[in-house]
Amino acid sequence: MSDAAPSPMLEIRNVTKRFGQLSAVKNVSLSISKGEIFALLGGSGCGKTTLLRMMSGFETPSEGAILIDGEDVSQVPPYKRQVNMMFQSYALFPHMTVEQNVAFGLKQDKLPKAEIDAQVEGMLKLVHMTEYAKRKPNQLSGGQRQRVALARSLAKKPKVLLLDEPMGALDKKLRGQMQLELVDIIESVGVTCVMVTHDQEEAMTMANRVSIMHLGEIMQVGSPSEIYEFPNSRHTAEFIGSVNIFDATVQHVGTESSQLSSEDLDCVLQVEGGINALEGAHVGVAVRPEKIYMSRSKPEQGENWALGKVHDIAYLGGHSVYHVRLPSGKVVMATTTNVDRHEQRLTWEDDVYLYWSASSSVVLYQ
Amino acid sequence: MQTGKLSTWSKSFLSVGFFFLYAPILILVIFSFNKSDLVTVWAGFSFKWYGELFRDPQMLGAAWISLKIAVLAASAAVVLGTMASIVMVRMGDFKGKTAFTSMITAPLVMPEVITGLSLLLLFVAMGQSLGWPGERGMLTIWIAHVTFCTAFVAVVITSRLQELDDSIEEAAQDLGAPPWKVFFLVTLPIIAPALMSGWLLAFTLSLDDLVIASFVSGPGSTTLPMAVFSSVRMGISPQINALATLVILAATIAVFIAWWFAQRSLKSTTVVGDD
Numbered sequence: 001m002s003d004a005a006p007s008p009m010l011e012i013r014n015v016t017k018r019f020g021q022l023s024a025v026k027n028v029s030l031s032i033s034k035g036e037i038f039a040l041l042g043g044s045g046c047g048k049t050t051l052l053r054m055m056s057g058f059e060t061p062s063e064g065a066i067l068i069d070g071e072d073v074s075q076v077p078p079y080k081r082q083v084n085m086m087f088q089s090y091a092l093f094p095h096m097t098v099e100q101n102v103a104f105g106l107k108q109d110k111l112p113k114a115e116i117d118a119q120v121e122g123m124l125k126l127v128h129m130t131e132y133a134k135r136k137p138n139q140l141s142g143g144q145r146q147r148v149a150l151a152r153s154l155a156k157k158p159k160v161l162l163l164d165e166p167m168g169a170l171d172k173k174l175r176g177q178m179q180l181e182l183v184d185i186i187e188s189v190g191v192t193c194v195m196v197t198h199d200q201e202e203a204m205t206m207a208n209r210v211s212i213m214h215l216g217e218i219m220q221v222g223s224p225s226e227i228y229e230f231p232n233s234r235h236t237a238e239f240i241g242s243v244n245i246f247d248a249t250v251q252h253v254g255t256e257s258s259q260l261s262s263e264d265l266d267c268v269l270q271v272e273g274g275i276n277a278l279e280g281a282h283v284g285v286a287v288r289p290e291k292i293y294m295s296r297s298k299p300e301q302g303e304n305w306a307l308g309k310v311h312d313i314a315y316l317g318g319h320s321v322y323h324v325r326l327p328s329g330k331v332v333m334a335t336t337t338n339v340d341r342h343e344q345r346l347t348w349e350d351d352v353y354l355y356w357s358a359s360s361s362v363v364l365y366q
Numbered sequence: 367m368q369t370g371k372l373s374t375w376s377k378s379f380l381s382v383g384f385f386f387l388y389a390p391i392l393i394l395v396i397f398s399f400n401k402s403d404l405v406t407v408w409a410g411f412s413f414k415w416y417g418e419l420f421r422d423p424q425m426l427g428a429a430w431i432s433l434k435i436a437v438l439a440a441s442a443a444v445v446l447g448t449m450a451s452i453v454m455v456r457m458g459d460f461k462g463k464t465a466f467t468s469m470i471t472a473p474l475v476m477p478e479v480i481t482g483l484s485l486l487l488l489f490v491a492m493g494q495s496l497g498w499p500g501e502r503g504m505l506t507i508w509i510a511h512v513t514f515c516t517a518f519v520a521v522v523i524t525s526r527l528q529e530l531d532d533s534i535e536e537a538a539q540d541l542g543a544p545p546w547k548v549f550f551l552v553t554l555p556i557i558a559p560a561l562m563s564g565w566l567l568a569f570t571l572s573l574d575d576l577v578i579a580s581f582v583s584g585p586g587s588t589t590l591p592m593a594v595f596s597s598v599r600m601g602i603s604p605q606i607n608a609l610a611t612l613v614i615l616a617a618t619i620a621v622f623i624a625w626w627f628a629q630r631s632l633k634s635t636t637v638v639g640d641d
Contacts (some may be wrong), residue, residue: 056540078539091537095555104551105541156541 007070009034009192010055010160015064017050024050026216027064032160032209037186037193039207041200043239047216048196049164055194056085056162069159079108084158088165090149092137098124098148099133105156123151126185143174150182154189161186163195167202179205200240204228212236228288233366237286242321244292244332245364246285250277257358259303260285264330270303270358277365284364289321291360292334294346295353305355308332310346320345324352391614398607405602415608425609428593432573435504435589439511440568444561446512447519447568452549454520455527473517482581485510489582502584510582511575515568522567526560563624570620574613 012030016023025047032038040048053059054066057078065074073081084105092101102123106116124130127147137145146166153161166182167175183206186193197203203210204224211221212235220227220236231237234245246269248260253275260269262285269285277283299305311331312323315338322334334354346352372380398416402409419425450470454463473481489506493499499506534556538548554561576591583592590613594606 058536058539077544078536079542079544083540085537085540087533087537089531089533091531091533093534093538093552093556104538104543108542108547152537152541 008032008067009036009069010194011067011070012051012055013065013067015051015054015061015066017047017054017059018062023216025054025061028216028218029064030211030218030221032192032194034192035190036209037183037195037207039203039210040194040196040213041198041203041210041239042213043198046213048198048213051213052085052162052164052194052196055160056083057081082156082159083162084153084156084160085162085164086146086149086153086166088168090137090145090169092145092148092152094137097134097136098129098140101137101148102152102155105152109156119155123155126154126188127151142170143178146170146178150185154185154191158191161191161193163193165197166195166206167197167199175202176205182206204240212239214239230362231286231364234284234286234364237362237364242289242333243286244289246287246330248283248285250275250279250281250283253277253279260363264326264328265306267305268303269361271361271363272359275363277363286362286364287356287360289333289335290319292332292354292356294322294324294334294336295355296346296351298353299355301355304358304361305353306332307351307353310348310350310352313346313348322346322352324354394607395611395614397604398611400604400607403604405604405607415604418605419608419612422605424588425590425593425597425605428588428590431504431587432590435508435511436569436572439508439515439572440565442508442512443515443519443568444565446516447564448523448557448561450516450520451523451527452553454524470520471517473514474521476514478514478575478577481514482510482578485513485578486581502582503587506582506584507579507587507589510578511572514575514578515571518571519564519568522564523557523560526557530556559627559630562627566620566624566627570617574617 008031010030010032012028015025015028017025028047028051030038040051042048050059054061057073057076057080061074065072067073068081068083073083093104096104099120102120103116106119111119120133121130124133127150129144129147129151132140132144132148137148140148146169163182167178170178179202195203195206207224209221210224210227212219212227214235220232222230227236228240231240231243237243237245246262246264248262248269250258251261251268252259255274257270257272258275260271260275260283262269271285275283293299298307306324306326308324308326310322311325314321314323317338319335319337322336324332324334326332332354397405397408399411399413400408401412401414454467454470485506486502489499489502493501530553535548535552538552539545543551574591575589576595579589579592583589588596590609594609597603598606
């Protein structure tokens with residue numbers, strides 16, 4: 001495969017990081033190609049920040065290697081790596097102006113003054129901060145500070161840009177706007193980017209590829225839609241979005257479709273294709289709430305349905321989430337889009353039929 | 367804080383408190399402009415004693431020595447205090463950190479008499495066994511003052527360093543500055559106001575120290591507080607009032623400058639007007 005894939009810009013090879021007895025990162029391998037925006041997504045304490053700090057050089061791996069553009073940098077200190085980071089707190093230098101902040105990295109490279117000035121001007125233009133060049137960081141708003149931090153970390157044209165919780169210090173409304181703006185800037189520069197976040201929406205909006213981390217290990221790597229539609233474990237399915245998981249037993253494995261049974265359902269659970277397990281094995285069957293239909297009359301299909309009572313309704317404006325309690329006691333979530341303003345909607349304690357297609361369910365083995 | 371009218375009770379307590387604290391000082395300042403030779407009898411306004419003071423070579427000599435010692439001691443204390451603070455705040459956990467931290471700040475609570483006596487014993491023992499310091503004088507006073515001033519400076523700078531976000535220094539490293547350059551280009555400018563107020567604090571502490579200086583001074587190195595104290599024992603001359611007034615003025619200016627620097631550093635690091 002020498003001619004096929006271009007060599008990755010950033011490669012993590014079997015990296016483990018231990019702090020005393022504790023392993024923060026366990027045998028992680030990743031390969032990130034040039035120009036990609038890659039997100040490390042996970043809850044607090046999952047090791048994502050430690051992994052990022054190893055990429056930037058603030059931590060050294062206990063085992064394994066980190067390669068940037070084919071060169072092993074595991075032992076190279078942060079000030080000698082062609083990697084720049086945008087910190088969660090932005091970490092702007094409070095005693096310097098916006099201009100001086102952006103110029104700081106270039107001055108360390110001892111570039112001629114004219115070149116530094118041109119580069120700083122270009123960077124400030126890129127992030128639309130030219131008119132604020134003479135201001136100090138404490139005279140800027142949160143969003144403006146973030147732009148300066150971004151300009152500063154891009155000024156040295158790093159091979160890899162690292163973003164640590166890029167929207168962590170912004171309020172919710174500003175986030176949505178800055179997410180897209182950030183992606184536009186990063187893509188226009190064409191830099192390879194690795195971001196760390198605990199916010200799945202942020203990761204899915206910004207990244208080309210997402211990896212889910214849990215307890216120091218990588219659970220799944222894929223595009224946002226792959227991870228959402230085809231989760232490979234209960235943890236991933238539950239971490240990204242909401243999901244209904246039925247505990248099921250494999251009844252019949254076929255090539256076109258396979259059947260399972262669940263104590264929560266009276267009918268048969270049917271999934272597309274085969275199952276990688278023997279008959280009688282216990283697995284989970286996941287169905288996303290927006291893939292479940294609701295109706296007052298019994299559906300025509302003989303499988304993948306249930307009758308329940310509306311237990312709770314969360315009206316969210318654009319859509320509503322119905323919590324339907326099945327006779328077994330299990331609560332299933334179903335989402336409907338509120339298309340019609342005057343629609344006679346289902347209400348509390350109504351009997352309702354739930355049904356979904358075989359292609360909507362995903363079998364989870366672990 | 368609530369602003370409103372104080373009750374009569376609170377007001378009278380406040381005035382009693384202020385009177386207790388500041389009346390003696392006020393009286394001293396007033397009497398420094400006294401024409402009379404007697405300290406306690408008012409005989410009209412004059413600058414006579416200020417003139418006398420500036421013609422007294424002994425007092426002026428002592429003041430000059432004190433000033434030199436204070437400047438040198440404050441400067442050395444700031445350098446050592448900064449180093450100690452960085453070790454305490456930035457070096458992470460090391461073996462004996464607790465012992466180190468408490469030993470740095472021990473001189474804060476140590477009675478001056480004990481500090482002075484122990485330093486005197488040390489200097490005598492060293493003089494006998496090593497031949498250095500040969501005799502006590504400005505050098506030994508300077509060393510003694512650096513010792514206790516460092517403790518105060520370390521406290522001031524430590525608290526400033528603890529507030530400083532680690533990631534600012536990391537960002538500088540990330541942008542290509544090796545650690546020593548990060549210190550001079552980023553850390554030092556940010557904590558500069560704390561260094562300044564630490565220096566001023568050390569300067570005033572050194573300037574008015576009597577006890578420790580008395581233990582470790584030698585012939586020909588009389589500091590201003592020592593000169594004042596010995597002249598007062600002969601009987602209070604109105605000249606001392608004039609001198610004291612000048613010292614109060616100098617201390618007030620120093621405190622004001624220190625406060626101004628502290629305010630400025632507070633303003634430049636706190637976030638104003640977030641959106």
